[in-house]
Amino acid sequence: MKTGVVVFPGSNCDHDTYHVLKHVLGTDARFIWHGDAHLHDCDVIVLPGGFSYGDYLRTGAIARFSPVMQAVKEFARRGGFVLGICNGFQILQEAGLLPGAMLRNRGLKFICRPVDLRAERTDLAFTRAYEPGQVLRMPIAHNEGSFYVSPEELNHLERNGRVVLRYSSPSGEVCDAANPNGSLNNIAALINEEGNVMGMMPHPERASELCLGSEDGKGIFVSLLKAVESKNPRIQESKNGPRGLSFLNS
Amino acid sequence: MMLRVFVTLKPSVLDPQGMTIQKTLAGLGYSQVEEVRQGKYFEIRWAGDLSAREERDKVETIVARVLSNPVIEGYRIEWPQEIPA
Amino acid sequence: MMLRVFVTLKPSVLDPQGMTIQKTLAGLGYSQVEEVRQGKYFEIRWAGDLSAREERDKVETIVARVLSNPVIEGYRIEWPQEIPA
């Protein structure tokens, strides 16, 4: 399986995501430069976390104009799997691939800590490795993670089961005390209508190895791997990444 | 020419920064401050001729598409005085 | 009454945000954008009577001490129309 991690100027979880895709899961992973207009036949595209363009103006606002985003949109339209993590989620929102926007955390501070998440949808290409209602532990690290949409849209999202993960207590109770940032309905992850584009604020790549404290995030990538394999059982040959990016692998 | 642009959160969107400022000020004894909403303010030096409608459309596009996010924000453009609104 | 406050970086202070926005817009083909400076904009609902000088002094204190950082920022207050500047 071929996986691509998009590198925007200011992306800083690109290496981390690449590491999990390549070395923990053993997929044929590559970096995709923001200036590239095509996606090198990848089966899964990940928009990693970080501070694309410094998060200046608004989080994700400038990255959406990158040439690669045209390709990502086209890829998503054709049913390709796209995962946006943290800043990647914000970019997908700005690009119109996922609804809503992220406001500043209600505490007005950057928060970096592990949180508990209740899995609401485990029937998706992104989440089949989990049990319904399972509580997952993964870190968050963001300043703008307070999910907002209009009340009508929120209703629509809820009615259509578009919420994938919610901030919860360790026992899975969804309550205000477990809401780290003020997100509406404790929403931490969303899926698009077609089920092939997901955005999540928590960092699964930081919770994919036991030595880092949790393996709960690995299920996202494992699910995707299975989904791709069942869609396309042919195992593809690995090729080298695009020129000029090998230094990023240090 | 100098343009001024104001981007504000839509009235229905909660503004935690504004609320915190209001609370702080109330705490400091300024009970007159009933509400604070925080927005962004841009000063743009524009090299084109803004008396042309096309030029103004470009500005409008930039502000609507780049400087603000329609999901949560509204905006207002203040043209240089010599330009009609 | 509604007050408007603009807080801007002092002219010689670097504005990385504004510069990045300018570069982005230039990259999108808007070469007319010569410079962007980003500031803050506050809308304040004030319950007191701003025609009183004392009241206006209070606003000034708040803006100078709480809403802006005198080390790097300047500000401008826009009083409601009925109030003289």
Next chain:
Amino acid sequence: MIPTDISPETISQHGLTPEEYQRICEILGRQPTFTELGIFSVMWSEHCSYKSSKIHLRRLPHQGPCVVQGPGENAGVVDIGDGLVAVFKIESHNHPSFIEPYQGAATGVGGIIRDIFTMGARPIALMDALHFGFIDDPKNRMILEGVVAGVGGYGNCIGIPTVGGQTVFSRHYANNPLVNVFCLGIARRDQIFYGRATGVGNPVIYVGARTGRDGIHGATMASEEFDERSEEKRPTVQVGDPFLEKLLLEACLEAMHSGLVVGIQDMGAAGLTCSTCEMGSRAGTGVEIELDRVPQREAGMTAYEIMLSESQERMLLVTREENEPKVLEIFTRWGLDAATIGRVTGDGMLRVLQSGTIVAEVPNRPLADGAPVYNRPMKRPAYLDEARAFGADLVAPPRDWEQAVIRMMSSPNLCRKRWIWEQYDHMVRTNTLVGPGADASILRLKGKERRLAISTDCNPRYCYLDPAAGARAAVAEACRNIVCSGGTPLAATNCLNFASPENPETMWQFSQTVDGIREACQALGTPITGGNVSFYNETNGIGVYPTPVIGMVGIVERESHITPAAFREAGDVVLLLGPEEVSLAGSEYLEVFHNRVEGVPVPVRLELEKRIESFLGNAVREGWVRSAHDCSEGGLLVTALESALLAYPRLGIELRISSPLMPHQALFGEGPSRVVLSAPEQNLQKLLDRAREMGVLLRPCGRVTSLKEVRVVYNDADILSVQVAAIFETWDRALESWLQAARMNETTDEHR
């Protein structure tokens, strides 16, 4: 070049003495131009020239088998095996952080990161050592909030985790906060880069942010005491651009790893001046630059302003003629300004041209290294006798033990610093195996077996009461932290924060401190590979405590060696390792309960420290202990409690202590070289036997329990029994509560 007449006033405004000015005239063989005067003033400032400290710093040990590069370059370099080196250094940004806390701290982070990648290393971790006045003063509270936001704002955005640090509160840091930032990077041993302008004729390339008028005189500012007039210096504040630095970092590493870079240096303090003359001086060459080619942010800047600007996120590099286009191409691809601004010459001069005329022409060597070296007068401080005479033993024990424990655990210095480190991304790059809140932080190197442990330490109270002993204690504690966590200390860097060197008492403290560091580093086998001196941390005659922050780097051989500070299993025996002798002198208890910083703290015995660390290291690596936590501020009870709190809400603790001392002396008294361990019962005998063999003291002093309760039995009397939850809550939330309370106070004091 028109010689300007320079008045004595101009000279003193530039922080130069008449003698120094005379020396400049001798070097030049004429009077300097105004621009040249500016150039000398920044290079010969205390901050850049180390003129008061040099004579002492020479005494620091900087040799060892692991040392690849000692002091003298942008950062120290040590070999860590596997063909890799660790590149690390600590820097202060104290004065800027007082004037504008957010930007001051942020640009401090940016600066130290550049020092690391300048050497060809990829920065992998940051640590911050922060010292503030008590936060019930609104000013101190705002400095704390601004500094923490600034460290996070920069580090988070650039994507380098801030994995630990230290935070100290004392009234001696009101008006003079200390913001020290440590950065660690990794490079291949055969790909280290130096700040040397070699190769006559080679192009000199400017990369990164454009030059503006910011920070002009920043270096001289860091070399003066504050007074009321400091306010006037404010327009010089620099703003950091972490996004730009992220691009600069990637582009520089790409250029370096593509073999295109001959020499490279960041533009930090004294900007273009410092980078050009230092690179020339190190290589024995000259550098000629044309200011018209320097990318500029503002119109109409003078030569003086361009040369002295401290705009952030800029680097200077030297390449070979044939590689010039490739270098420029890389930076352009990363969206950065890059311009060839001059050449390396053979005449040893720094020559600056503007619009075709020479505006400055100064020999590099004396400019960079020829600043006067002062052997400033020293005098043992008058305060010492009185401060040390105190009979700390006379202090009465607390009446209510539960309240006493709560008060200690919620004191600003002992409470949990979660409020701070949750604002830092301490996980990005997914190498943080052990992050903030532990004795040492541990980072993995992906694909390698070895891990690195890092720690920053200093107890300024000890340093105040005895600078040499305090410095020894700081080095020992840093080493002990590494050993507790499962590592072996390797080498260190240091940031020496002091008041005015013009005060003989300060110089005495400084000299004593250097001696203390030297002795401890020699005894413990950890060379000093670099560091930073920050003088003039003094306002209206009141100076900071002597504060030598030690940044220690160690190696953890295997994952299984990593040992937490937290208790792990109910039923485990709790043990106290280390000497019996403790004292309330200079202790946290004395300050919290009596507001006194007095007495003679128990000095560390380095030979014993070494033996204890060797025993401890062995026990940890063998897996005989389940937890190990350094016993420092707050003494035995606080340390043991922390081990329980870190296991919250699973475990409790029962301590049984017998001692001839009064209970508060034994429980809150502080002493060196001590560690609280927990181990399974079946390892107890082994541990005790080994301790006896090695001649170190190890005493069982309680048990880890499943009761979620803290119980203390002292000389067979029950003195404390309280729920862990109650202590946890206050300890965990204290900092937030202090801040909250401070905000409430402001309402009443400031604005009424």
